[in-house]
Amino acid sequence: MFGYFSILAAIPGFFLSSLIFMALWGVIAPNFGIEKIGYPMAMLITITLWLAVAPLVAAGRKTKQW
Numbered sequence: 002m003f004g005y006f007s008i009l010a011a012i013p014g015f016f017l018s019s020l021i022f023m024a025l026w027g028v029i030a031p032n033f034g035i036e037k038i039g040y041p042m043a044m045l046i047t048i049t050l051w052l053a054v055a056p057l058v059a060a061g062r063k064t065k066q067w
Contacts, residue, residue: 019044
């Protein structure tokens with residue numbers, strides 16, 4: 002049951018992370034001469050990063066025994 006609630010708790014974090022990513026990208030993009038991205042593209046990049054990092058975090062959690 003805890004896993005279900007942790008997924009629900011991650012949803013607002015996903016949208017907030019996408020918003021912050023879009024804002025920071027807009028600040029640094031002109032310095033590198035690249036285009037700014039919109040919110041949908043920021044969401045796509047954020048979910049891609051989350052899907053890449055989540056297995057690493059899960060594997061790290063399994064190996065540590067407190």
